[in-house]
Amino acid sequence: MDPIEKSGYYYPNKFALIMLEALEDVLGVNGLKAILNLAHLPELIDNFPSDNLKKEFDFSYVSAINKALEEIYGPRGGRGLALRAGRATFADSLKNFGALAGASDLAFKVLPMNTKMRIFTQVSDQHSTSKEMGDIFVYTIHRCPVCWGRHDLDKPVCFIAVGLLQEGMKWLSGGKEFRVNESRCVSMGDEVCEFIIEKIPMR
Ligand SMILES: [Zn+2]
Numbered sequence: 001m002d003p004i005e006k007s008g009y010y011y012p013n014k015f016a017l018i019m020l021e022a023l024e025d026v027l028g029v030n031g032l033k034a035i036l037n038l039a040h041l042p043e044l045i046d047n048f049p050s051d052n053l054k055k056e057f058d059f060s061y062v063s064a065i066n067k068a069l070e071e072i073y074g075p076r077g078g079r080g081l082a083l084r085a086g087r088a089t090f091a092d093s094l095k096n097f098g099a100l101a102g103a104s105d106l107a108f109k110v111l112p113m114n115t116k117m118r119i120f121t122q123v124s125d126q127h128s129t130s131k132e133m134g135d136i137f138v139y140t141i142h143r144c145p146v147c148w149g150r151h152d153l154d155k156p157v158c159f160i161a162v163g164l165l166q167e168g169m170k171w172l173s174g175g176k177e178f179r180v181n182e183s184r185c186v187s188m189g190d191e192v193c194e195f196i197i198e199k200i201p202m203r
Pocket residue numbers: 144145146147148158185186187193
């Protein structure tokens with residue numbers, strides 16, 4: 001697989017650390033090593049980012065890892081693993097970042113859903129916005145790390161983001177599962193990556 005060009009945009013190390021640990025849980029130690037090798041990121045093997053908020057983890061690394069998942073496990077297998085890793089990343093981030101959002105207390109739990117969505121949007125590091133339209137939320141990532149540097153694809157690929165949103169909605173709603181679909185993707189030539197979240201939970 002070809003390397004992905006650096007973006008010059010960064011996630012804080014702490015978030016990258018949480019994501020890599022989630023990937024390791026999902027893939028196993030050797031599974032993650034294979035992914036990092038294929039993704040041209042061998043320097044991360046046994047050498048995860050430090051636990052601090054310095055912005056040093058280039059968006060292209062996320063995209064390379066996502067692409068390597070597809071290459072090694074196939075589109076279907078890669079999608080399932082990316083969803084799981086995305087969900088685990090949100091759950092673990094919440095434990096670490098929850099306090100930043102003032103998100104753990106009862107007052108937050110009783111806020112209307114759209115207000116919670118706005119807060120969720122602000123806590124996440126990439127430039128993203130959300131809006132409410134009838135019975136859906138539209139969540140837009142304007143500078144998407146997951147498909148950074150990829151072009152000419154015929155299907156959306158940002159499943160790590162879908163997993164994050166699914167788990168985010170589960171948390172916001174107190175344990176319900178919501179349908180989340182990526183409707184537009186920069187890798188397909190769209191201007192943004194866009195996710196449609198149905199307001200009525202599946203269960
Ligand atoms: Zn994307």
